[in-house]
Amino acid sequence: MDPMLLALTGLTEPLTLLTLLLSVTIGLIIGAIPGLSVNIAVALAVPLTIFMPTNQAMVMLIGLYGSGIFGGSVSAILLNAPGTPASAATIFDGYPMAQRGLATKALRLSLVASLFGSVFSIALLILLAPQLADFALGFGPVEIASLLFFTFLVIGILSGTSLVKGLFSASIGMVLATVGSDPMLGTPRFTFGSTSLMDGLTYVPLLVGLFAVAEIIEEAARKFSQQTRKFDLSSEDATANRLSLGEIGRCVMPMTRASAIGSCIGILPGIGATIASFLAYADAKRAAGKSGTFGKGDPRGVAVSESANNAVVGATFIPTLALGIPGDAVTAILLGALVLQGVTPGPLIFINSPDVVYTIYFALLASTLLMGLIGYPAVRVLAQTLRIPKIYLMPCVAVICVAGSYVARNNILDVFVMLGAGVLGFVFNRTGVPVAPLLIAFIITPPFEEAVRQALTRSRGSFEPFLTNPVTLSLAAVVVGVVALSMFRRREARTAQ
Amino acid sequence: MNFAKPALLALGLAATIAAPAAAQWVPEKPIRIIVGFAPGGGTDQTARLIASAAQEQFPVPLVVENRPGASGTLAAEMVAAAEPDGYTLLVAGGSESTSVPNHMETQYSLDDFRGVVRVNREHMVMVTKKGSGLDSVDAVVEAAKEKPGELAYGSSGPAGILHSAFIVFTQEAGIDMTHVPYQGGSPALAALLGGHIDMTIVTPAQAKAQMEAGTINAVATTSDRSEEIPDVPSLTDLGYDVNLENMKGLVAPADTPDEVVKYLQDKFAQAMESEAFTTVADRSNIAPGYLSGADFEDAMRSMSDSVANALENGGGDDSAEAAQ
Amino acid sequence: MTATRILAFLSAAAILVFLAVMVPAVGSNQMAMGSGDFYSVGPTALPNLAGGMVLVFSIIMFATSGREARDDEAATPGGIGLALAIVGLFAAYSLGMLAIGFLFASMLFLAAVFWLYRVSSWIAAAVLIVTVPLVVDQILRRLFLVPLPDGLLFN
Numbered sequence: 005m006d007p008m009l010l011a012l013t014g015l016t017e018p019l020t021l022l023t024l025l026l027s028v029t030i031g032l033i034i035g036a037i038p039g040l041s042v043n044i045a046v047a048l049a050v051p052l053t054i055f056m057p058t059n060q061a062m063v064m065l066i067g068l069y070g071s072g073i074f075g076g077s078v079s080a081i082l083l084n085a086p087g088t089p090a091s092a093a094t095i096f097d098g099y100p101m102a103q104r105g106l107a108t109k110a111l112r113l114s115l116v117a118s119l120f121g122s123v124f125s126i127a128l129l130i131l132l133a134p135q136l137a138d139f140a141l142g143f144g145p146v147e148i149a150s151l152l153f154f155t156f157l158v159i160g161i162l163s164g165t166s167l168v169k170g171l172f173s174a175s176i177g178m179v180l181a182t183v184g185s186d187p188m189l190g191t192p193r194f195t196f197g198s199t200s201l202m203d204g205l206t207y208v209p210l211l212v213g214l215f216a217v218a219e220i221i222e223e224a225a226r227k228f229s230q231q232t233r234k235f236d237l238s239s240e241d242a243t244a245n246r247l248s249l250g251e252i253g254r255c256v257m258p259m260t261r262a263s264a265i266g267s268c269i270g271i272l273p274g275i276g277a278t279i280a281s282f283l284a285y286a287d288a289k290r291a292a293g294k295s296g297t298f299g300k301g302d303p304r305g306v307a308v309s310e311s312a313n314n315a316v317v318g319a320t321f322i323p324t325l326a327l328g329i330p331g332d333a334v335t336a337i338l339l340g341a342l343v344l345q346g347v348t349p350g351p352l353i354f355i356n357s358p359d360v361v362y363t364i365y366f367a368l369l370a371s372t373l374l375m376g377l378i379g380y381p382a383v384r385v386l387a388q389t390l391r392i393p394k395i396y397l398m399p400c401v402a403v404i405c406v407a408g409s410y411v412a413r414n415n416i417l418d419v420f421v422m423l424g425a426g427v428l429g430f431v432f433n434r435t436g437v438p439v440a441p442l443l444i445a446f447i448i449t450p451p452f453e454e455a456v457r458q459a460l461t462r463s464r465g466s467f468e469p470f471l472t473n474p475v476t477l478s479l480a481a482v483v484v485g486v487v488a489l490s491m492f493r494r495r496e497a498r499t500a501q
Numbered sequence: 502m503n504f505a506k507p508a509l510l511a512l513g514l515a516a517t518i519a520a521p522a523a524a525q526w527v528p529e530k531p532i533r534i535i536v537g538f539a540p541g542g543g544t545d546q547t548a549r550l551i552a553s554a555a556q557e558q559f560p561v562p563l564v565v566e567n568r569p570g571a572s573g574t575l576a577a578e579m580v581a582a583a584e585p586d587g588y589t590l591l592v593a594g595g596s597e598s599t600s601v602p603n604h605m606e607t608q609y610s611l612d613d614f615r616g617v618v619r620v621n622r623e624h625m626v627m628v629t630k631k632g633s634g635l636d637s638v639d640a641v642v643e644a645a646k647e648k649p650g651e652l653a654y655g656s657s658g659p660a661g662i663l664h665s666a667f668i669v670f671t672q673e674a675g676i677d678m679t680h681v682p683y684q685g686g687s688p689a690l691a692a693l694l695g696g697h698i699d700m701t702i703v704t705p706a707q708a709k710a711q712m713e714a715g716t717i718n719a720v721a722t723t724s725d726r727s728e729e730i731p732d733v734p735s736l737t738d739l740g741y742d743v744n745l746e747n748m749k750g751l752v753a754p755a756d757t758p759d760e761v762v763k764y765l766q767d768k769f770a771q772a773m774e775s776e777a778f779t780t781v782a783d784r785s786n787i788a789p790g791y792l793s794g795a796d797f798e799d800a801m802r803s804m805s806d807s808v809a810n811a812l813e814n815g816g817g818d819d820s821a822e823a824a825q
Numbered sequence: 826m827t828a829t830r831i832l833a834f835l836s837a838a839a840i841l842v843f844l845a846v847m848v849p850a851v852g853s854n855q856m857a858m859g860s861g862d863f864y865s866v867g868p869t870a871l872p873n874l875a876g877g878m879v880l881v882f883s884i885i886m887f888a889t890s891g892r893e894a895r896d897d898e899a900a901t902p903g904g905i906g907l908a909l910a911i912v913g914l915f916a917a918y919s920l921g922m923l924a925i926g927f928l929f930a931s932m933l934f935l936a937a938v939f940w941l942y943r944v945s946s947w948i949a950a951a952v953l954i955v956t957v958p959l960v961v962d963q964i965l966r967r968l969f970l971v972p973l974p975d976g977l978l979f980n
Contacts, residue, residue, distance in 0.1 A: 030968075047540030048971070051549040051565075054781055141695035168885050169829075175878035176836070179843070182875055185571065186868040188682055190605060190659035193851050193868060199578050199608065202571030217915070224911035225904060228942045273688050328710055329691045336687060337541030343706065344546060346784035350710025396949060399938040400957045403931045406918065407961050410927075411971045414568050419919040427912055435829045453871050458681050460866055462653060462697070564972070 011362035014059040015370065023060050024367070027067030028374045032382070034068070035075020038085040038401070039212045039408015042072030043333050050341050058345045058360060063367045065341055069334050070317055070371040073277065074118040074379060077310050081110045082389050083401060085216030089207060090277035090313035092443060093285040095215065097298060097305025104301055107390055108245040111383040113303050114310045115376060116252055117259055121311030122372040124263035125270065125318025129325070130365055136319075137326035140271040145458035146469045148272065150476040152452040155279060157483055158286035159441040169437045176428075177445030180205055187454040188461070200417045209409040209418040210446065213425025214439050216405050220398050221430040228395035255307040258288045266312035270319025275451065276332055277316040282444050284312030290486070318368060325361060327351055526587070526760045531562040534590050534751070535580050537573030537597055543623075543704075544573070547749045548592045550781055551620050555772030572661055573597030574607050581609035585754035587761035590617060594748030594797070596662040599804040603812055604660035611805055612755060616797035617762055618769040619750035621782070622790035624727040625666055626708040627736075628717045629700050630693055636718045638674075638739050641700065645676035653679040655689035655701040663689070663702045665808040666723050666745045672811040673741045693717070704747075705729040706786040729786065745804050748790070750797045766794050833887035837880060844876040910941060927973035931958035 014020065027049075034045045045068050053061035076088030081098035094114065101110040128136065143151075156174075163170020183194045184204025195201035262284035269280035288308040289298040298305050320331030328350035330336035339349045347357050354361055389397070409422040432439050463469050470476055534552055538544040545567060552563040568576040573596055580591035593614065602610055629635040635644060635652075645652050656664040659682045671678050681698050683689040689701040694716055703711070705727045711717040712730070719733045723745045726735045736743040751769065753762060772778055773791050782789050792800060852869045918934040925933075932954050939950040965971045 044540065047545075050541050050546065051553065054550065054553070055777075141691060144692065144695055144697035168882060168889060172833075172836075172879070172882035172886050175875055175882055178875035179840070179872070179879055182872045186659075187684075188659060189868060191851065191868045192605075193872065194847060199571050199575045202575070203569075221908050221911055224938075224942065225908035227907060273691055323691070327691070327694065328707070329687050329694070333539075336685075340541055340543065340546055344550075344781065344785040348706055348710045348786070350707070351714035351716060352710065395939070395942055395944055396953060399935050400953060402915070402938075403935065403957055404961060406915075406922070406931075407927065407965060407973060410922075410973060411965055413570060414566060414971070415570070416919065416923060416974075419922070420916075423912070423915050423919065426915070430908060431832060435832050437829075437832070449871070449875075454684070457866055458683075458697075461679060461681050464650075465866075566972070 007358035008362045010359045011059075011366055014359070014363060015063065015366050017059070020060050020063050024063045024067050024370060024374060025378075027064045028071040028371050029378060031068040031071035032075040032078075032375070032378065034087075035072035036078040036087045036386075037404055037408060038079055038083070038087055038216050039208055039405055039412065041088050041208055041412070042069055042076075043337070044412060045072060046334050047337050050337060050344070053341055054344055058347065059363055061341060061345055062338075062360070062363050063371075065338055066364065066367040067371040067374070069338075070122065070314075070368060071375045071378075073313055073317060074115060074310070074375055077114040077118070077306075078111065078386055081114065081306070082107060082386065083216065083397075084219045085401065085405070086211060089211055090281055090316070091309070092211060092215070092278060092440075093281040093309035093313075094306055096285065096309070096440070097300070097302050098309075100299070100301035101303070101306065102387075102390065106245060106301070107387040108383055109247055109303070110306050111387060112245075112247045112380070113251075113255070113306050115379045115383065116247070117255070117262075117307040117310035118314040119372055119376050120256075120259045121263045121266055121314035122318060122368070122375075124260070124311070125267045125315040126365070126368050126372070127318075128267050129318045129321050129368075133322045133326045136271050137323050140273070140323055141327070143272055143475075145455040145462070146473045147475040148275075149452060149455035149459055150470070150473065150479050151272070152275075152448050152455065154479045154483060155283060155448050156445070157486065158282055159444060161286040161290055162282070162440045162444065163438055166436065169435075170441045173432065173437050173439065174441035174445040177442035178449050180210070180442075181446045181449035184450075187450065188457045198417070200415055204450070205421050205446075206413060206415075206418050207447070208412050209422035210425045211443065212405050212409055213422040214429040214443060216401060217422060217426025218429025218433055218439070220402050220405075221426055222433060223394050223398050225430075228393075228398060251303065255304055258291070258304050258308045259311040261287060261291075262308035262312040263315040266315025267319040269312075270316035270331060271322045273323065273329070273331065276447075277313040278447055279444070280316050281309040281313040282440075284308045321364065321368070324349070325353060325364070328353065526758070526764050528559065528561045528587065528764075530588060531564050532559070532588050532590065534563060534565045534592060535576045536565060536567045536592050537569060537576030538567070539569040540567050544592055544595065544749060546785075547621055547787060550778065550787065551751075551769065551772060554775050554778035554781075555769055557775070558768040558771050572601050572658060574601050574609075577614075578608045580752070580754060581613035583754050585756035585758075587753060587757055587765060590751045590753055590765070592749060593752040594619065594750045594801060596657075596660070596665075596747075598752075598801050599745070599748075600662040600665040600808055601660045603665070603805060603809045611798075611802055614752040614798075615755050615757060615762060616792075616794035616801070617751040617753055617765045618773075618794055619748055619790055619792035619797035619800065620769070620773065621749050621787050623747040623749070623788060624705050624725075624729075625663070625702045625723040625745065625747055626705055626719050626727070626730065626733060627666075627670070627700060627721050627723065628690075628693065628703055628708055628711070628719050630696060631716055631718055633696075633699065633718075635699060636720070638721050638734075638736070638741075641720060642674050642676055645671075645674075645678055649677040650679055652699045653681050655692050655698040656680060656682050657686040657689060658682050658684060662745065662747055665811075666702060666743070667700075669743050669745060669807055669811040670723070670736065670741065672814060673736075673743055704786075705788075708733070728788070742807075744807065748797070748800065750792070752794075752797075762794055827890055829890040830887055833883040833890065837883040837887070840876050840879040840883065844873065844880070848872045848876065907942075911938070914938060914941070922974050926975045928958050928962050931961070 034040050046065050049065055049068055073088055073090050076086055076091035077094045079085050079087040080091040080094040081102050084095055084099045086092045098110045159170055159174045185192050185202045265284045266280040269275050285308055288304055296302050320335045323329050323331045324335040330339050342349050347360050406419055409418045429439055459469055534548055536545050536548045548565050552565050556563055577597045580589055583589040635641050654667045690703055692698045693701045708719045709730050712719055722733055722735045723743050848869050914937055918930055921930040935954045944950045962973055965973055
């Protein structure tokens with residue numbers, strides 16, 4: 005039988021469909037819980053798949069992965085606590101929208117954008133996987149380092165009102181990123197003899213601390229509001245929360261750009277969905293110029309962040325399938341699961357087991373569609389969370405944060421990292437220092453240092469490759485252009501005042 | 502799932518204390534199997550496979566617990582310091598056992614453990630990019646001698662077993678290559694395919710898949726020949742005294758009593774013969790490599806010693822000379 | 826002195842210690858261990874760069890925030906005391922988790938927070954105190970097979 009039909013019939017078996025439904029639902033829930041990331045969910049599901057048929061196993065893992073990232077935006081919008089790292093950029097506009105009573109709208113938009121980004125990248129995966137994979141291989145340490153250096157630029161855009169405070173925040177993030185063993189020699193840095201710190205400060209607890217715990221401390225300082233909040237899903241809000249086709253239309257261009265950025269980042273190894281959503285957000289904010297209300301609840305902010313991070317999902321499958329090299333941590337786990345199924349991933353998977361490839365394609369598409377079907381009615385229910393008085397809600401969120409930070413590595417140290425980050429986030433909020441630059445510097449610094457030093461090892465200490473590389477040079481030209489443009493605009497704004 | 506409640510646990514404990522020492526040790530509370538790597542990885546899969554296959558043999562639950570961090574040394578430290586009562590086991594035999602402690606200070610050594618059973622052995626395959634001209638070990642050695650320090654090999658991270666294998670090999674061959682660490686074996690393979698490094702090490706399954714696609718040359722395995730890729734020579738065949746493998750097995754803290762280790766070894770050995778284990782192992786390229794606890798210990802020790810030797814004789818310092 | 830200035834001053838002071846004591850210690854440690862060599866950029870390069878940046882920007886922040894009015898700082902009501910209280914509770918909770926297990930530590934934490942911040946309905950509070958820790962614990966244990974700490978008392 006034709007492998008495509010074989011895959012389709014395999015997927016329509018009732019048991020497989022049921023598995024898909026369950027895994028998408030569970031993925032949404034896990035994604036929404038701060039501290040529990042998709043990676044953990046997929047990894048922990050692998051042992052369950054050992055004795056399953058291949059179809060069912062793939063559907064289960066892909067369902068968890070695809071829906072988990074959308075789930076992350078739910079708590080980002082409702083609680084100011086990203087459920088998964090990739091949804092951190094969704095906070096900037098999602099939370100302000102929720103504060104203005106537009107939570108349902110923000111969630112709906114997030115869902116639409118997630119679907120858009122997923123379908124965009126799945127289409128790329130099906131049409132262009134081999135070509136794109138070859139392009140990704142060409143990215144060596146010099147190119148990766150240049151790209152990450154370019155990403156530092158977005159710190160300026162994310163800084164808000166004060167550039168100095170933004171840069172201060174970013175440099176703190178960089179200092180925090182130096183904790184752990186040196187990427188080249190393994191020399192321990194600032195670990196104080198603790199093996200738990202050898203891998204550095206863990207990302208998830210830091211994120212949960214900076215956003216969720218900081219918010220809890222802030223609320224505690226205000227004695228936790230006791231009353232039920234006024235905005236709910238009554239009639240006047242329903243109209244405000246309706247998502248019209250026109251509004252979606254206005255987001256199509258930004259979402260397409262964001263999905264393209266997400267797909268490009270997704271095929272490069274070791275960068276990931278979080279950076280993709282930050283980059284797409286900064287790009288949209290810059291493109292909107294003065295016309296946007298980014299950071300104050302611009303719907304486009306939610307749309308670009310969510311389409312970019314979901315576009316990464318499909319894109320990470322490009323190197324995974326075309327080269328047999330996983331695009332990120334989750335696809336690495338998926339490859340492991342494939343091996344347990346007796347399928348050898350590698351460049352020949354298209355020839356040797358095309359049915360598996362089609363199963364993966366269909367599972368990706370089906371889980372995306374199911375996510376929409378389950379997500380849309382769920383949105384209204386989820387938005388009700390906001391009606392719970394904070395005195396009840398916040399302490400419970402605190403318990404979940406502690407549990408989530410602990411289980412990622414089964415390490416109590418991570419709980420203290422979370423608490424420390426919470427205090428830092430609180431202090432930053434009180435002094436008007438933006439938190440986002442710290443976060444993005446913390447994410448970019450380790451791969452940046454690694455790439456720079458890999459390149460220097462190859463060139464025997466010479467910086468010359470950085471000055472002659474075409475990727476570096478063109479990125480540098482873009483940087484100079486953008487900086488010049490923004491200085492020009494700032495001057496214009498000043499003279500206009 | 503069959504997790505005992507704290508109350509049950511306490512009961513179990515009380516029973517141990519009350520009953521006089523029985524002739525044969527039988528576990529009375531859940532046995533924790535600590536994995537030093539994240540869920541979903543190779544080590545984790547082996548651990549979960551053997552645990553689920555062995556569950557039938559045990560009267561208590563076998564709980565796999567992940568304590569990832571610092572190339573597995575975090576978990577090793579924890580088990581080295583654990584109560585030697587047979588209720589805490591470590592999945593060992595890879596980087597954390599034979600490689601890392603030779604490179605840097607760790608709060609444990611191989612002496613802190615005793616072997617329970619070796620579950621599998623994974624060959625390590627040295628590969629180069631197709632079309633690079635480096636299609637055999639001889640070609641690599643020749644090129645490296647011509648241009649000392651110019652050829653680069655990628656590893657899964659500093660002090661890991663891939664790094665050690667290259668140090669032992671370059672030391673044996675008397676050549677000088679540059680080390681470029683990556684965050685794991687897969688990024689290193691990607692860098693090789695992209696032409697950013699000249700050589701790296703992969704698993705036999707990876708090597709086979711890439712060879713069939715015509716993207717790489719597998720030049721040698723770092724121990725004996727692998728059944729999966731029988732045409733690839735081993736370094737021993739080629740006259741180099743290198744014998745390193747990525748092994749996975751279970752170890753217990755050093756002071757665990759003999760009867761406890763014996764009990765565990767027997768049960769896990771039975772599990773490895775079960776159908777559940779062999780079917781999955783067969784299907785998923787996990788090469789079973791049963792060894793008794795004592796033999797497993799010896800194997801780890803001899804590999805660790807060869808790494809220590811190479812490091813003492815100045816292996817891995819090549820880039821320092823090149824820099825001066 | 827504005828809060829921003831205090832933050833700038835404290836971070837400048839902390840980063841001086843970092844640069845003067847901690848970074849050199851990494852350098853000497855690396856020498857002592859002799860774990861390989863490197864070309865132009867070594868393990869202390871990034872910490873020096875990052876630390877230097879913190880120093881520069883905290884000085885600029887200190888210098889400029891005096892002129893800028895306080896409007897940059899969130900003019901929020903609320904006591905620092907209450908904020909410190911919850912941080913203390915968090916810390917006690919995290920440590921307590923190791924001693925008495927996740928379940929009881931969470932229940933105590935919730936009860937303490939509800940009491941300290943004067944919850945209006947103790948019935949709702951009691952329901953949450955019992956159900957939330959239990960549900961979280963059971964989900965992690967049964968669904969994901971990840972055990973939260975049981976505490977030393979039960980081991």
